[in-house]
Amino acid sequence: MKLSSLVISSLVMGSLLLSVQAHNHKTKTKADIVDTAIAAGSFTTLVTAVQAADLVDTLKGTGPFTVFAPNDAAFAKIPAADLNALVADKAALTNVLTYHVVAGKVMAADVVKLSSATTVQGQDLSIEVKYGKVFVNGAEVIATDIETSNGVIHVLDSVVLPKN
Structure with missing residues (x-):
């Protein structure tokens, strides 16, 4: 009788512990857009540019924001002199x-339903789905739905430029 009570108590305590751990995991705070980009390690040029433009506080703000983020390989396509000048x-x-x-949190499932999206800069991005891939102004979206505390990041393989 004592052994079965001990087993039941252990199972109940184990279940409670797992429940608390699962709750803590679910409520774990996500990093904001900037800290997520830094932690990823593949957006060092973007983070440097955001810092140079004094946009860190904005992208750490409440949001939500959707960032079509060029990775380091995307920035590497720009000649060094041009990038330095920019x-x-x-x-x-x-x-x-x-x-x-883009203002708001636009997940990939919603992006594919759009033909354009207005940026916080004021101009529209062209969105196209072809060959089962999503393109933003011709740049391929190579990773999607990186959720942050204040929005979402979709990764681009190229830097997109606004019209003059």
């Missing part, structure tokens, strides 16, 4: 970076 011109850099951000 980073040195805060107004132009801000224009380009805010062209990658």
Whole structure:
């Protein structure tokens, strides 16, 4: 009798422990867009550009935001002199970076239903689904739905540029 009571008590305690751990996992705070990009390790150029444009506080703000984020390989497609000139011109850099951000949290399942999205910069991004892939202004979306505490990140294989 004592052994069965001990087994039942152990099972109940184990269930409670698992329940608490599951609850803690679910309520674990996600990082914001900037901290998520930093932690990923593949957005160092983007993070440097966001810092140079003084957009860190904005992208750490309440949001929600959807960021079509070029990774380091995307920025590497831009000639170094051109990229350095862009980073040195805060107004132009801000224009380009805010062209990658849409107000609201737009998950991939919703992005594929759109033909365009208005950026916080003011111009629209063209969205196209072809060959089973999603393209934003011709740049391929190579990863989706990286959820953050203040929005979502979709990764682009190229930097997209606004119209002049």
